[in-house]
Amino acid sequence: MISSELIKSIIDESLGNGNIFAVSTEISKGNKILVLIDGDNGVKVEDCIGLSKAIESKLNRDEEDFELEVSSYGIGSPLVMTRQYINNVGRNILAKLLDGCEISGKLIAADADKFTVERKIKKNVETIDIKYSDCEQTQITVSFK
Numbered sequence: 001m002i003s004s005e006l007i008k009s010i011i012d013e014s015l016g017n018g019n020i021f022a023v024s025t026e027i028s029k030g031n032k033i034l035v036l037i038d039g040d041n042g043v044k045v046e047d048c049i050g051l052s053k054a055i056e057s058k059l060n061r062d063e064e065d066f067e068l069e070v071s072s073y074g075i076g077s078p079l080v081m082t083r084q085y086i087n088n089v090g091r092n093i094l095a096k097l098l099d100g101c102e103i104s105g106k107l108i109a110a111d112a113d114k115f116t117v118e119r120k121i122k123k124n125v126e127t128i129d130i131k132y133s134d135c136e137q138t139q140i141t142v143s144f145k
Contacts, residue, residue: 002031002066007055011035014054020047023073023080031066036073040087043072078137085110088140093117095130095138103128104141 004027011022019040026034037043037051052070059066079085079093085107094104095117105119105128114131115138 002027002033002059002064006058007033007035010055010058011051014051020051021081021083023084031064033066033068035068035070036077037070038073038081038084038087040083048072075140075142078139082110082112082132085115085138092141093138094141096136097130097134098136099134103130 004025007025007027011025015021020037020043021039023036023038035051037047039047048070052068055068055070079088089107089110091107092105093107094102096102103117103119105117107115108118108127109116114129117128117130119126119128
């Protein structure tokens with residue numbers, strides 16, 4: 001079976017420290033490889049194609065067959081990296097906390113330890129700092145107003 005360490009090293013070599021970064025890498029039975037990428041300025045189809053070609057060029061199907069999918073991290077997917085929080089400052093989010101509470105509002109700041117949400121309750125505006133360790137899941141919310 002192809003190792004996740006090998007795939008991660010190929011991704012790191014290919015992407016370097018640029019604007020595109022890997023969010024997750026999964027390898028399941030039958031060497032089905034799924035790589036999800038995100039970008040500081042979004043992800044284009046060409047970014048997925050380029051990384052896919054880079055990975056394929058380093059693997060040998062004659063030695064071990066595989067299935068490869070490189071995709072962009074979708075808007076409906078939860079944020080998992082501090083970098084994603086920072087890149088999404090200014091967008092609306094829904095944060096589900098470990099204690100069962102849900103907080104929705106605008107993501108106004110993020111750093112290495114926490115993120116800050118601004119929410120309106122009636123005519124008042126409050127800001128709430130949330131530690132990543134207290135958060136179960138955060139998703140970008142889309143409004144069609």
